[in-house]
Amino acid sequence: MEINKIKLETSISKAKNGSQSAYSFLLDSFWLEVYNYQLKRTKNENDAEDITIQTFSKAFDKLNTFDEKYVFKTWLITISKNIHIDLLRKKNTLVLIQNSKDQEDKIHLVVDDNPTPEDKIIRDQNLAKLLRDVKKLKPKYQEVIQLRYFQELSYKEISTEINEPINNVKVKLLRAKKLLAEIIKRT
Secondary structure, eight states: OOOHHHHHHHHHHHTTTTTTHHHHHHHHHHHHHHHHHHHHHOOOOHHHHHHHHHHHHHHHHTTTGTTSSOOHHHHHHHHHHHHHHHHHHHHHHHHHHHHHHHHHHHHSSOOOOSOOHHHHHHHHHHHHHHHEEEEEEEEOHHHIIIIIISOOHHHHHHHHHHHHOHHHHHHHHHHHHHHHHHHHHHH
């Protein structure tokens, strides 16, 4: 629909002075063109309508900046296009933020079996305490604990090392563990 140029200029002038009927005329006259422009771009009726509403809201807020040397419809379409671009940028930023967040969450799901520095300190402190407690045992018990748990020898290897039968090694280890447990409970 072609709008009379004089009527358009009069309506723009009246709208700049706050005339509600002039705003209504401009909205009614250009709504369909801005809406159809956005519908082609967004391919979504709701998005096209939202952007069209934002376009007229922004245009009416900035109507005093409109220069009559330009075509009003072109000015509206430019505002509409810029609003759409801004929305796309925000959407892309949100997608990037969401992807970054998802990736960060996945990173936290990776199990790290390596001990932290705190774990190492605690382990070293516990080991030092355990060694002090082992030294409180009689030498024969200290020896079997050392061979079994620190040098990780088998019963047979311990038997050969201390020159005693395997059954004696098992009994000594059992006794040594019980005595060590009592020492640990006391400290």
